[in-house]
Amino acid sequence: MSDRTTALPPGAPARGPGLLRAFIAQPEFGPLVLLVVMLVVFTAINPAFLSLTNIGNALTFTVELGFIALAMTMLMTAGEFDLSVGSVFGFAPVVMWTLFNTEILPLPLAFLAALLVALVIGLANGLFVTRLGIPSFLVTLGMLLVVRGSALWLTDGFPQRTWNAGEQWLATVLVGDFYIGGLRIYMSLIWFILLAVMFHYALTRTRFGNWIQATGGNPGAARNRGVKISRVKVALFMVSALMAAFAGIISSIRVSAANPNSGTGYELEVIAMVVIGGTVLTGGRGTILGTVLGVLILRLMRNGIVMIGVPGLAYNIFIGAIILGMMALHSGLERRHNAGV
Amino acid sequence: MAETLVEMRQIEKFYGRVHALRSVNLRIERGEIVGLLGDNGAGKSTLIKVLSGAVAYTSGEIRIKGRPVQMRSTLDAIANGIETIYQDSALVPQLSIARNLFLGRELRKGAGILDRLDLDRMNAVAADLLKRVGISKNIPPTTPIGSLSGGERQAVAIARAMYFDSDLIILDEPTNNLGVAETQGVLRFVREARDTGHSCVFIAHNIHHVFQVVDRIVVMRRGTVVADDLSPRTSSIQQVEDIITGEHMAA
Numbered sequence: 001m002s003d004r005t006t007a008l009p010p011g012a013p014a015r016g017p018g019l020l021r022a023f024i025a026q027p028e029f030g031p032l033v034l035l036v037v038m039l040v041v042f043t044a045i046n047p048a049f050l051s052l053t054n055i056g057n058a059l060t061f062t063v064e065l066g067f068i069a070l071a072m073t074m075l076m077t078a079g080e081f082d083l084s085v086g087s088v089f090g091f092a093p094v095v096m097w098t099l100f101n102t103e104i105l106p107l108p109l110a111f112l113a114a115l116l117v118a119l120v121i122g123l124a125n126g127l128f129v130t131r132l133g134i135p136s137f138l139v140t141l142g143m144l145l146v147v148r149g150s151a152l153w154l155t156d157g158f159p160q161r162t163w164n165a166g167e168q169w170l171a172t173v174l175v176g177d178f179y180i181g182g183l184r185i186y187m188s189l190i191w192f193i194l195l196a197v198m199f200h201y202a203l204t205r206t207r208f209g210n211w212i213q214a215t216g217g218n219p220g221a222a223r224n225r226g227v228k229i230s231r232v233k234v235a236l237f238m239v240s241a242l243m244a245a246f247a248g249i250i251s252s253i254r255v256s257a258a259n260p261n262s263g264t265g266y267e268l269e270v271i272a273m274v275v276i277g278g279t280v281l282t283g284g285r286g287t288i289l290g291t292v293l294g295v296l297i298l299r300l301m302r303n304g305i306v307m308i309g310v311p312g313l314a315y316n317i318f319i320g321a322i323i324l325g326m327m328a329l330h331s332g333l334e335r336r337h338n339a340g341v
Numbered sequence: 342m343a344e345t346l347v348e349m350r351q352i353e354k355f356y357g358r359v360h361a362l363r364s365v366n367l368r369i370e371r372g373e374i375v376g377l378l379g380d381n382g383a384g385k386s387t388l389i390k391v392l393s394g395a396v397a398y399t400s401g402e403i404r405i406k407g408r409p410v411q412m413r414s415t416l417d418a419i420a421n422g423i424e425t426i427y428q429d430s431a432l433v434p435q436l437s438i439a440r441n442l443f444l445g446r447e448l449r450k451g452a453g454i455l456d457r458l459d460l461d462r463m464n465a466v467a468a469d470l471l472k473r474v475g476i477s478k479n480i481p482p483t484t485p486i487g488s489l490s491g492g493e494r495q496a497v498a499i500a501r502a503m504y505f506d507s508d509l510i511i512l513d514e515p516t517n518n519l520g521v522a523e524t525q526g527v528l529r530f531v532r533e534a535r536d537t538g539h540s541c542v543f544i545a546h547n548i549h550h551v552f553q554v555v556d557r558i559v560v561m562r563r564g565t566v567v568a569d570d571l572s573p574r575t576s577s578i579q580q581v582e583d584i585i586t587g588e589h590m591a592a
């Protein structure tokens with residue numbers, strides 16, 4: 001057979017000596033380094049950055065987009081993406097609070113109803129993409145407008161009140177808080193950690209995860225081996241909408257308002273989190289760990305630049321630069337990788 | 342004696358107005374390696390795509406071990422013990438060797454929410470298979486397919502067909518774009534496959550490669566089979582080349 005040294009790319013993971021090189025070749029390496037650098041720089045300029053209060057705050061707001069990013073990682077690994085998540089983020093809480101405030105359903109049932117509506121939206125996305133073969137960009141762009149329009153129409157554009165949430169056990173389970181030492185922890189963070197572990201496990205250790213990667217990596221080969229690629233995609237579109245609804249509802253309880261306009265533009269921020277974490281836009285390779293890093297990077301960046309005195313409005317400049325930088329890094333590694341084959 | 346594994350009878354195939362297969366008959370015995378030769382456009386790929394369920398045929402009959410079967414999809418073919426190995430296209434580059442071997446037929450353990458891949462067992466089986474096809478040297482089964490050479494990928498696809506005990510392994514131009522050493526590797530795997538009781542259909546441009554491994558040569562020209570019982574032991578390369586080009590008729 002051929003000589004191993006010629007067939008082996010220089011950066012191939014976990015082969016031969018050089019644990020360090022294997023580590024550097026991991027898609028999570030870039031985002032990890034960036035996160036550490038950010039922590040060091042921000043803390044050096046303003047030591048309050050590492051204070052418990054600040055970390056607690058940053059983590060809270062982090063997770064709402066994080067829920068969606070977890071699902072988007074799976075979807076992008078399967079080779080699709082979902083632009084309608086931001087509108088579902090706004091629509092699901094509107095559905096839930098409208099049902100509750102008009103006394104049609106008690107809160108737990110209204111919650112389930114909102115999740116069900118999200119599942120139907122995800123199902124529709126999935127069927128349009130798989131049955132009709134329309135690119136997910138167009139399908140979910142259309143769905144974004146339909147769903148956002150529905151939220152505005154249902155509410156006449158006015159936020160739904162959520163003040164009665166306080167007495168509800170569901171609200172406590174979703175967004176309650178408690179202290180560990182001086183660190184205030186919100187329930188939503190616990191949910192995020194739990195879901196991140198579950199998603200990571202599903203993607204790397206289960207047959208479904210194997211099928212997700214195969215679906216994005218080489219759909220033809222996957223189909224030939226009996227992988228139900230359409231079912232994989234439909235399921236993931238449903239998970240994506242479900243997570244967006246879940247995140248939107250948590251957010252609505254936290255800010256005590258279900259605003260039909262909330263979540264506008266979140267789809268792009270979520271996709272940014274996922275690609276910064278090392279998941280490939282074209283499918284086949286995704287990392288939940290990387291996405292968690294990507295979520296933290298974007299969140300701490302937003303928080304950090306304000307704390308070091310850069311105007312918050314400049315945030316997008318930094319995020320854009322990070323995306324471009326990360327893409328350059330990943331493509332550089334990729335090219336090195338391919339050059340070896 | 343030999344049992345007839347595959348019998349294709351009077352297969353016709355039209356691509357629109359292109360008559361790609363004209364009443365083609367093909368028999369494959371168990372444990373034999375058939376070399377399928379013919380000029381570009383002769384219909385070789387079309388014929389094996391029909392057999393592997395990748396394209397629908399216009400009319401004709403396919404029997405496997407004497408039983409008539411419908412080949413509606415590649416899954417039908419796999420269920421009937423027919424594996425096709427195309428350059429690259431049958432593997433997922435991002436997944437490991439072991440995960441590719443078991444794609445669609447993953448080994449699992451645990452139940453309910455803990456139902457998960459049995460990666461230890463998948464990797465162990467894969468390592469064993471890699472040794473059998475002779476590419477075990479320093480390649481752990483956890484290596485992504487994307488970092489393997491072309492020959493190694495062919496070997497993985499062949500190993501998969503062997504593991505799942507396919508009766509027939511079809512290789513359409515597996516040696517294209519391969520180096521000399523890799524080509525020898527593929528040819529070795531083909532012999533290994535036969536020695537373990539598998540039949541093969543082997544399509545290659547290089548007639549020398551075909552002569553090195555096959556038991557019988559079938560020649561196609563313009564959508565028909567023009568010879569189906571040539572032996573590399575009794576025919577010369579020159580004779581077979583003449584049949585491929587149609588020179589023998591002019592003579």
Ligand SMILES: Nc1ncnc2c1ncn2[C@@H]1O[C@H](COP(=O)(O)OP(=O)(O)O)[C@@H](O)[C@H]1O
Nearest residue numbers: 356359361379380381382383384385386387388
């Ligand atoms: N998908 C297709 N659509 C239309 N014509 C095709 C298609 N595939 C093959 N053909 C035609 O069928 C004939 C046989 O092609 P093929 O089976 O690929 O030959 P070979 O593999 O022997 O080179 C050729 O004339 C080719 O142009």
Ligand SMILES: [Mg+2]
Nearest residue numbers: 385386387513
């Ligand atoms: Mg061909």
